[in-house]
Amino acid sequence: MTGRDGGAPLAPIGNAPVVILVRPQMAENIGATARAMANGGLFHLRLVAPRDGWPQDKAWRTASGADRILEAAQVFDSVAAATADLTHVFATCPRPRHVVKPVLTARGAAAELRVIAARGLASGILFGPERAGLDNDDMAAADALVRFPLNPAFMSLNLGQAVLVMAYEWWMAEDQTLPRMLATHEGKVANKAALDGFLDHLVRELDASGFLRNVEKRAGMVRNIRHYFQRGEPTEQELRTLHGIVTELVTGRGRSGAGGDKAGREKP
Amino acid sequence: MTGRDGGAPLAPIGNAPVVILVRPQMAENIGATARAMANGGLFHLRLVAPRDGWPQDKAWRTASGADRILEAAQVFDSVAAATADLTHVFATCPRPRHVVKPVLTARGAAAELRVIAARGLASGILFGPERAGLDNDDMAAADALVRFPLNPAFMSLNLGQAVLVMAYEWWMAEDQTLPRMLATHEGKVANKAALDGFLDHLVRELDASGFLRNVEKRAGMVRNIRHYFQRGEPTEQELRTLHGIVTELVTGRGRSGAGGDKAGREKP
Numbered sequence: 001m002t003g004r005d006g007g008a009p010l011a012p013i014g015n016a017p018v019v020i021l022v023r024p025q026m027a028e029n030i031g032a033t034a035r036a037m038a039n040g041g042l043f044h045l046r047l048v049a050p051r052d053g054w055p056q057d058k059a060w061r062t063a064s065g066a067d068r069i070l071e072a073a074q075v076f077d078s079v080a081a082a083t084a085d086l087t088h089v090f091a092t093c094p095r096p097r098h099v100v101k102p103v104l105t106a107r108g109a110a111a112e113l114r115v116i117a118a119r120g121l122a123s124g125i126l127f128g129p130e131r132a133g134l135d136n137d138d139m140a141a142a143d144a145l146v147r148f149p150l151n152p153a154f155m156s157l158n159l160g161q162a163v164l165v166m167a168y169e170w171w172m173a174e175d176q177t178l179p180r181m182l183a184t185h186e187g188k189v190a191n192k193a194a195l196d197g198f199l200d201h202l203v204r205e206l207d208a209s210g211f212l213r214n215v216e217k218r219a220g221m222v223r224n225i226r227h228y229f230q231r232g233e234p235t236e237q238e239l240r241t242l243h244g245i246v247t248e249l250v251t252g253r254g255r256s257g258a259g260g261d262k263a264g265r266e267k268p
Numbered sequence: 269m270t271g272r273d274g275g276a277p278l279a280p281i282g283n284a285p286v287v288i289l290v291r292p293q294m295a296e297n298i299g300a301t302a303r304a305m306a307n308g309g310l311f312h313l314r315l316v317a318p319r320d321g322w323p324q325d326k327a328w329r330t331a332s333g334a335d336r337i338l339e340a341a342q343v344f345d346s347v348a349a350a351t352a353d354l355t356h357v358f359a360t361c362p363r364p365r366h367v368v369k370p371v372l373t374a375r376g377a378a379a380e381l382r383v384i385a386a387r388g389l390a391s392g393i394l395f396g397p398e399r400a401g402l403d404n405d406d407m408a409a410a411d412a413l414v415r416f417p418l419n420p421a422f423m424s425l426n427l428g429q430a431v432l433v434m435a436y437e438w439w440m441a442e443d444q445t446l447p448r449m450l451a452t453h454e455g456k457v458a459n460k461a462a463l464d465g466f467l468d469h470l471v472r473e474l475d476a477s478g479f480l481r482n483v484e485k486r487a488g489m490v491r492n493i494r495h496y497f498q499r500g501e502p503t504e505q506e507l508r509t510l511h512g513i514v515t516e517l518v519t520g521r522g523r524s525g526a527g528g529d530k531a532g533r534e535k536p
Binding site for chain 1: 276277278281303304307371373419424432436443448450451452453455
């Protein structure tokens with residue numbers, strides 16, 4: 001029907017909210033919406049009265065392989081029809097409207113949508129047309145408005161970007177990735193004994209070289225060196241490399257003939 | 269120089285990180301980057317060896333008015349030159365690389381960048397070229413990698429979208445918007461006395477109409493009605509409207525002649 005076939009093997013994940021584009025104008029933005037949804041693990045797309053009809057080849061061109069979302073998209077005549085089987089509907093609303101309605105951040109909305117999904121209920125998020133946004137009747141049909149906190153001096157997201165922020169927050173609301181983690185792959189972070197082994201080696205050679213010849217300052221200097229190497233959270237492999245560096249620097253100095261023997265090492 | 273002038277009145281906010289596009293290819297993506305930055309309150313843009321030179325009119329066309337960011341953009345020959353005055357550099361890295369390096373989420377990176385900024389230090393975030401991404405030397409020049417948690421079955425952000433997620437998280441890291449808040453504008457949320465006043469009115473009319481004629485069930489029915497109206501967090505204006513609705517329903521029924529007198533009200 002669209003002349004396209006394939007794309008990423010996407011499928012619905014759990015009880016995720018439906019994305020509802022209300023009177024979308026540009027097919028490119030419908031494709032960008034599908035791409036954004038796929039990034040955030042959303043799948044069900046509904047279109048209310050798309051201006052240029054549906055399907056539209058242009059949508060597939062901007063979907064970046066999120067074809068299955070476009071293929072499964074459903075078209076409705078009205079917001080009422082598109083939300084009839086849902087129990088909770090949120091409406092994105094970039095500009096403040098003069099209505100008495102709960103206003104959620106994207107993050108707050110994502111957290112609530114996760115709770116709604118966990119209760120086994122079906123939810124949807126309305127996104128308005130490119131220029132005008134949702135109208136007053138669309139707003140009245142929603143349980144809450146979603147307004148993204150962004151720089152008030154410049155709030156300018158297109159439709160695909162707005163869906164991306166919402167889809168990203170939906171994904172993040174259950175993501176367990178640690179905010180910071182040292183990637184060591186198959187390597188192991190060295191334990192303190194291994195670190196001490198390296199520091200002993202280094203200090204032994206620094207004593208031999210004369211670097212630590214100031215007896216009064218020696219203990220403090222050794223501690224400072226330890227402070228630095230302590231911070232790097234070295235892996236076992238990295239400690240082996242550091243051992244090698246020390247050994248090679250010592251040996252190399254010997255090989256170069258620049259005072260590489262015992263006597264030479266006593267000078268800084 | 270670009271034939272464009274104006275745009276939004278953007279300026280640097282605080283000690284925000286520099287966005288560094290490494291070997292960017294498409295000017296449209298440089299413009300989209302500026303737009304994304306402006307949304308998140310970022311301002312300083314650096315370009316390392318942009319493929320097609322700089323400036324490029326096409327960038328202004330996709331910047332959506334973030335012109336000042338483009339006008340202030342600086343061009344460098346190398347990552348080393350672009351980061352020379354920075355103390356902390358993070359590198360976005362969508363694909364896992366086999367390096368021993370801290371890996372941050374976008375949210376974790378934003379939190380750390382806020383701490384770095386509060387310490388008065390200058391930071392930057394590297395974004396790689398569209399196709400290839402950052403190379404191994406770029407990675408080695410960074411303190412940490414940033415990898416966005418997204419649907420592993422479909423991770424596909426273009427350059428502007430990646431910058432948008434990072435800029436959004438930078439903004440959110442200090443945003444104080446409540447996750448849910450009832451927008452009442454100049455209206456006031458009604459206090460309990462006002463709510464009781466309405467419920468008394470309603471129950472009085474329901475007693476008069478005969479709706480609560482079952483003496484055994486009356487107390488429970490009144491409580492259930494209260495449970496519902498309690499949930500809506502009505503404003504004072506909304507309570508006035510509800511009072512009016514009750515009064516008009518009673519009066520209207522009288523006017524219609526359909527049993528509007530006392531006798532009529534005793535039937536459900």
